[in-house]
Amino acid sequence: MNAPMTDEERFRKENPMSEFLRMERMPHIWCPGCGIGTVVNSFAEALKKSDLDMDKVAVVSGIGCTGRVAGYMKFDSLHTTHGRAIPVATGLKLANPDMKVVVVSGDGDLTGIGGNHFIHAARRNMDITVICVNNFTYGMTGGQVTPTTPTKANASTTPYGNYEYPFSLPFLADACGATYVARWTSLHARNITNSISEALKHKGFSFIEVITPCTTLYARRNRLGDGLDALQYYHDDSEIVHGADTREVDIEFQSKIKMGTFVHREKPTYLEAVNTHYANVIGDEYQLYGKTTPEREAEKKAQEQANQGSK
Amino acid sequence: MRFGKLKQKTGIVHINKLWCKGCGFCVKYCPTGVLELSKEYNHKGYHPPYVKHADQCRLCKFCEVICPEFTIYVTDEEEENHSA
Ligand SMILES: Cc1ncc(C[n+]2csc(CCOP(=O)(O)OP(=O)(O)O)c2C)c(N)n1
Ligand code: SF4
Ligand code: SF4
Ligand code: SF4
Ligand SMILES: [Mg+2]
Numbered sequence: 001m002n003a004p005m006t007d008e009e010r011f012r013k014e015n016p017m018s019e020f021l022r023m024e025r026m027p028h029i030w031c032p033g034c035g036i037g038t039v040v041n042s043f044a045e046a047l048k049k050s051d052l053d054m055d056k057v058a059v060v061s062g063i064g065c066t067g068r069v070a071g072y073m074k075f076d077s078l079h080t081t082h083g084r085a086i087p088v089a090t091g092l093k094l095a096n097p098d099m100k101v102v103v104v105s106g107d108g109d110l111t112g113i114g115g116n117h118f119i120h121a122a123r124r125n126m127d128i129t130v131i132c133v134n135n136f137t138y139g140m141t142g143g144q145v146t147p148t149t150p151t152k153a154n155a156s157t158t159p160y161g162n163y164e165y166p167f168s169l170p171f172l173a174d175a176c177g178a179t180y181v182a183r184w185t186s187l188h189a190r191n192i193t194n195s196i197s198e199a200l201k202h203k204g205f206s207f208i209e210v211i212t213p214c215t216t217l218y219a220r221r222n223r224l225g226d227g228l229d230a231l232q233y234y235h236d237d238s239e240i241v242h243g244a245d246t247r248e249v250d251i252e253f254q255s256k257i258k259m260g261t262f263v264h265r266e267k268p269t270y271l272e273a274v275n276t277h278y279a280n281v282i283g284d285e286y287q288l289y290g291k292t293t294p295e296r297e298a299e300k301k302a303q304e305q306a307n308q309g310s311k
Numbered sequence: 312m313r314f315g316k317l318k319q320k321t322g323i324v325h326i327n328k329l330w331c332k333g334c335g336f337c338v339k340y341c342p343t344g345v346l347e348l349s350k351e352y353n354h355k356g357y358h359p360p361y362v363k364h365a366d367q368c369r370l371c372k373f374c375e376v377i378c379p380e381f382t383i384y385v386t387d388e389e390e391e392n393h394s395a
Contacts (some may be wrong), residue, residue, distance in 0.1 A: 011327040017381045026381060032357065033331035037379025045376060187340075189376040226335045227379075 005099075014107070020044040022074050029068060033219075033227020035186030035212030036066055039133055040073070042189045043104065046196035057100045060089040062109035064140045065214075066133040069104040083114030086121045089128045096288035097271060100129070100200060107134040108146040111167055115147065122176035124270040125204040131196065132169060135214035143217030150253040154221045170248035170262050174208040181205035181246065181263035185234035186213065187260065195261060204269045211257060224254070320389040322370030324362050326355030330382040337374035337383055343367040346374065 012023040021044075030036050038160070043303055047057065054075070061070035063082035070077040080088045085103045093101045101109075110118050110132050121128065137155060138144040143154040146165045154161055173181045180202045182195040193209055199206035213230035224230065233254065241249075242260040249258040268276065271290040278286045324345065331353060337348045338346045338360050345368045353359050360383075362368075363390040 008327065008329050011325070011329075011382075014325070015327075015381065015384050016375075017384070021381060027330040028380070030379060033334040035322055037381060038336075038377055039377040041378070041381070070334075189373070193376075227336065228339060231336065231339070306321075 006136060017041070017044060017109075020047060020074055021072055021197075025072055028072060030065060031214075031216045033215035033230070034065070034132055034139075035135070035210070035227070035230070036069065038186045038189055039104070039192065039210050039212060040069055041129065042192035043131065043196055045189075045193040046068065046200060047196055049193070050200050051102055052200065056098060057102065058089075058092055059293045060085045060092065060103045060105075062105040062114060064106040064109050064138070066104060066106035066135075067109060067140070083109055083112070083117065085109065086114060086117035086126075086128070086130065088157075089130075090117075090121060091124050093126065093128055094271070094290070098129075098294070101127075103128060103130045104131075104207040105132065105300075106139065106146075107132055107136065107148045107169070108138040108144075111147045111169060111172070112138075119172070119176045122173050122205045122207070124269050125177055125179055125273075127204055127269040128208045129196070129199045129202075130208070132209045133212050133220055134169065134209050135212045137214050137218040137226060139214045139217055141206075143221055146272040150251060150255075152253045153218070156217075156221070168246070168284070169207070169209045170249050174204075174246040174263050177205070177267075178268050179204035179264060179265050180261075182207070182261045183211070183249065183259045184210040185238055185257060185259065187231045187234040188238070191259075195209040198261070200262070202264075203272075205265060207265075211251070222253075227271075319371040320364065322385040323388050323391055324365070324368055324369040324374065324383060326360060326362070327382045328353045328359035330351050330380045331357055331359035332358065334379065335360075336377045336379070340377050342371060342372050343369055367380055380394070 007219050017304050057075050059070050059073045059075045059077040061067040062085040070079045087102045089103045097238050134148055136149045136238045142156050144157040145162055152161045170181045182200050184191045195208050213227050215227050238257040238262045241258045244258050246262050273290050347362050347363040348358045349361045360387055372385050
């Protein structure tokens with residue numbers, strides 16, 4: 001006879017997130033008040049609202065606390081080496097152009113060790129969505145300075161305060177050629193969902209930065225209190241400025257945070273550019289790269305029908 | 312409150328106390344103040360929330376998305392009672 005379900009088992013089963021999460025891996029490793037889980041919820045909401053085939057969605061992460069997202073989400077997912085989420089996502093997309101490839105990773109992973117990949121994927125307008133959980137620190141390894149740590153902030157590698165100039169990620173993405181750029185904080189869960197929905201529909205490189213508390217390291221080292229204090233700061237000091245000039249959205253230590261959809265423009269994607277170029281220089285001989293499987297199947301069928309018709 | 316035939320929604324909040332890490336996000340950001348942190352501890356030593364004002368839940372599901380632990384979800388009271 002089967003033992004009756006425990007409350008926890010029932011919760012795992014009946015929780016609507018069981019469609020998107022590997023429930024058997026819960027509870028997760030993230031600290032109390034850490035915002036990564038909220039970003040995962042907001043992403044799942046966007047997937048729920050989309051008409052995407054969930055078997056054609058892939059989630060790719062690098063290494064870090066945020067890097068755990070790929071392992072926790074119930075999709076074809078890849079937990080890559082540190083900094084390499086974007087190149088792996090690029091390969092996945094080029095081999096499977098009908099897949100929706102979403103990268104979820106940290107500020108250190110995407111813009112420190114993986115910074116070069118980030119700028120070139122944006123430059124090429126690679127058709128992937130990148131969600132960066134920016135907690136201004138290398139969370140998993142103990143709170144070191146990342147390329148986004150604000151000047152003056154305390155980190156384990158700058159115990160007397162940070163003296164470097166940080167990246168403003170929307171500006172970086174925009175300058176490199178990204179065609180969709182948005183920023184929110186983890187308090188703005190509904191807005192994150194809306195932006196991810198837009199990004200999933202967008203053709204080209206879409207980038208969403210989510211400012212998120214790292215309670216255990218960044219907040220503690222800087223005496224900023226707990227998760228609730230971080231959300232209070234986001235509530236009090238954030239301002240929605242859609243279409244803002246990305247040169248003017250940098251974040252200083254505990255400064256005002258400008259957020260919204262900053263960039264939304266159309267430009268041929270990498271694969272579209274490949275095809276247009278070769279179709280021009282090679283002509284009719286050129287076989288279009290990256291047709292989706294349904295497109296290929298439809299073409300094959302049409303060809304067969306045409307052949308039958310001519311008999 | 313009624314607007315013509317529109318009926319106010321009521322939600323049923325399901326909380327899994329085991330995974331809660333007591334961050335308080337759900338309590339603070341529920342727009343109608345349904346939840347409160349309990350005095351009791353869970354096995355990890357955190358104070359999970361409990362439903363204090365069940366009739367106030369308007370099924371907005373904000374607690375569900377803001378909870379970083381995937382430990383709250385809300386269902387439609389009407390659907391629950393009809394399907395039961
Ligand atoms: C090649 C390599 N270098 C360094 C590390 C150590 N490492 C693991 S996680 C991490 C930082 C991740 O920071 P971030 O991407 O901001 O994610 P967070 O933990 O803040 O979410 C580093 C440096 C590694 N795993 N591999
Ligand atoms: S160390 Fe920071 S980023 Fe990592 S789980 Fe804890 S709070 Fe979140
Ligand atoms: S669904 Fe909305 S109203 Fe109901 S408890 Fe959650 S946050 Fe409060
Ligand atoms: S938001 Fe989730 S983890 Fe935080 S107190 Fe509420 S139930 Fe617990
Ligand atoms: Mg980080």
